[in-house]
Amino acid sequence: MIHSIAEARPDRRRFLRLLGGGAAVMAAGPVLAACGADETSGGGGEMTGELEVWDFLRAAWPEWKQVQTRADERFQGAHEGATVKRVEQPSDTATYNQLLQSAITSRSGPDVLLMQPYTAGVFSFQSGLADITDAVDPAIVEAVEPSLASAQADGKLYGLPTGLQANVIFYNKEIFAAAGLDPDAAITTYDQLVGAGQQLKSAGYTPIAGGNKEGEINGWMNSFLFPGLGTYEDSLKLASGEMEFTDDLMVEVVERYVAMVSQGLFTEGMQSMPLSDYEPQFRNGEAGMILSLATNGINLSGAVGNDNLGVIQAPGIASATPHYYPAGTALVWCVSRFSERADLAAEFVASLADADTSQDLYTTVGWLPANTTAETGDTDYPVLAEMADAYSTYEIHEAPGTQWRADLANAYKSQLQLVIAGSASAVEALAEVQRVADQSR
């Protein structure tokens, strides 16, 4: 279905392995000797014993920990002789990647891993992950079907998604009212968004809080603005290389975003502010809106009041035909290919994606369930209900950036910094991204 790079890679890898695998083992000696040894491991194994689970959210997020602990207990109750050992890992992505890299290269490490979806995680480590297609209950796979693209490539299933993710703008209703905006009128187009921003600005507020030192906001805004201009088919063409980054469509996406920046609709000084540091402006009422992630809804509700928080979905999704609601998967649970208890691990992963755990995540942590059989009715958080409603109304597809190769996504983020700084045009920046795309890997 998806003609993405992610799909193309495994084929090529297998081919290269045939060509070079043997020579590599001989040349690199002991480093690779271990690699040749258990090429077929993964799958099967005992159904009892301890599962080591790497979890990078547990340490700093008490609510997440509660949900996961309850899930572990349920699993242990249902599987006699099986225990779950969670190991807390750092949530910093680059640090976690180094850890994964070492563990997977040496064919050691945990049984179960929490991973970023798409090329940011799963697809970049997929040769170290087990294909769990045959090891999990098909009913679970069916229940998470709309989000499977985050972990499925080449007919293999590398994990199960935990929740849905999307880039949304949250807003403070009191501030909207104070600036003379109707807090309950839905913003559905780009022009309305810009208009609201300008009105907030003239009322003395920061329109949209953002911290873009890492360039993350550049990627987020691409996900947010693309659907109003391009279709899902377009995003697939972009990922597969059929459409160039310098296409008018992408130029328009970039120019819309840059226009918002140059009109002063984001935090002044956003470019040198770390992503971790921009929320306070929204929490303390300096900013009327904040560009954020759907999974951050409860967190921000708590800050400005449950009924005071509103949500703006990507503009243009209501009018786009066919509907293109740019969402993705929050995180994915995977089984290591080198696990000695791969089947047990797969069952555990399935239990983390089942309706019970998904529902618990929804009510406790505020994550919209990837599992379509989970109930999303009752919630104290209106924004959650609104987002859940949108998910069920529109056709959900992956946001465009999620399918890009890791180096492409990074190039896009950093090139846009130059556009914002005024030292490159949108076309120049996109041409540079295209150069990276053309670069042989």
Add this chain to the structure above:
Amino acid sequence: MSTAVATRARGQRLRMLPATVMLALVGVTTAFPLLYALVTALRTQSDYGRGSLAVPREITFQNLQDAWQAAGLGRLAVNSLIVVSISVAVTVLVSSMAAFALVHLGLPARVGRFGTLTALFLLALPSTVLITPIFKVTLDLGLLNSYLGLVLVYVSLSSPFGIYMMTTYFRAVPREILQAAEVDGASAPRRFVSIAIPLARPAMATLTALTALTLWNDLLFSLILIQDPQRRTLTVGVSLLESSFAQSSSAVVLTAGLLISTLPPLVLFIFMNRSLMRGLVAGALK
């Protein structure tokens, strides 16, 4: 401090006044991040949200307590202490021995120079590229998850600098002293222990402090080589306080954790400041 300093005129100090003022200002800027970390660690999250650089309105010790408990920093600090002190001791000993051999044990000058250059070369190896191979080697030796493995990796990381630094200082030790001892029949270990070490003690103190600092702050190797949560080091514990998903909810707690992990090196430096400086006492290295 000494007669020469004592007799130096007040006038000279006055002439240095412009430079003094400038450097004092620089000194204020370098001391400020510590103050910033301290203030941030002692304020509430909402107070921090008011403005990260603003003067705090309320002071709390809750963050320090939270950081300490959430990451179990007490036990991790003990782990760090064990690993780092052993690694530092081995590094200083092994590097001093090697440097002594390169300079004062009768190797041709050519060989000594080659040794020093090799140490420099090893120092210049980019760790990033070596992380995965080092992990592999440690695993193949069965040293994963053991402090012995981590200590050996630490020694390999810090001894190139140690050797390089110690050869510089040993070169300043007059050859004649050691040759006289050799003529008197003192063995190589004897000359090392009773002449070289006392003379190089100040340099060794500097090396100790710097190595301790570098290794204490290491996150990557201890995270990767020690995967058993019970045996992790302090920096790993602190890194867990950072939460990328629930953004900014823990900025003050994270800073508290970072501050806690900074304290031991800080204390070490304040403690050693005198000996580091007085260290190379006049006459030691004529």
Add this chain to the structure above:
Amino acid sequence: MVSTHMSLQRPAAEEAAHSRRPASRRRWVRWAPAVLFLAPAVAILAVFRVLPFVYAGYYSLTEWDGIEPPTFVGVDNYARLLSDPVALEAIKNTGLLVLTLPLWIFLPMAIAILVHEGMWLGRAIRLALVIPILLSPAIIGLYFSLVLRLDGPVNELLGAIGLGGLATEWLAEPHTVMPAFLTIALWGALGLGTLFYGAGLASLDDELYEAAAIDGASTLQRVRHVTIPHLRPVAVFWSLFVLISFFTAMFPLLFTLTSGGPGHRSTTIDLYIYQAAFENFDFGYSAALGTSVLLLVAVLAVIQLRLIARGDEA
């Protein structure tokens, strides 16, 4: 090493050898202590530093995602390096740092001399300067991102002294980011340099000073003819250390300050090596970058040592 050991253990056999090859035996006996003293360091470094480097060198000749067995691709990665504008920009940025080396050498030297000459507050200043190296780069990075932001104290100060027009996002503007980073890095290293020079000065014999004073030398003359020559070995040591740091140790601070942006305007070569491996998952290329950098550093270090040697002769 093994043969050395045996020669010490078996004097009889040694004597037999002695009669045949006296010169070589004497050399062995003479070098035995040196070899034994070097052995622990050599053993540890061979296993945990040289061997991994050999592996990395091999990876640099492969295409490798870090997981599957690497595929041998010859020098492709090196060829790619030469046509990769990002790599060239990173080398240029690191080159900019290298050009500032004299500042790194002489500023800490000057501070150390001032302290040694009995400057008021000298010791307190020296201690204050060391603080940045004690703090984690995460704290330093966060601190400067606050201090240098648009509404931060630095820009406010500029406004207060009538230079408000210069106020900018220092870490986000393509033309200010490298100077800002350079200043912060140098600022952070002053203390360490002063520490080394200070240790060197502490061994300076006061008698030399007194002799100079009796000769009627002025302070400046004394500093020039006694103090600075005395610091020469420390300066050599420190400058090589700094040079190597430029190529290997910039990324922890850079990572928290700018992440290499905007674009790649502040990406140094060591940051790029890191990003290639752990953000772009391109390990073979990362290894090729690392190996090339090592060769570059080696060449630069040799040039620097030559320059120093020439200075010695002059």
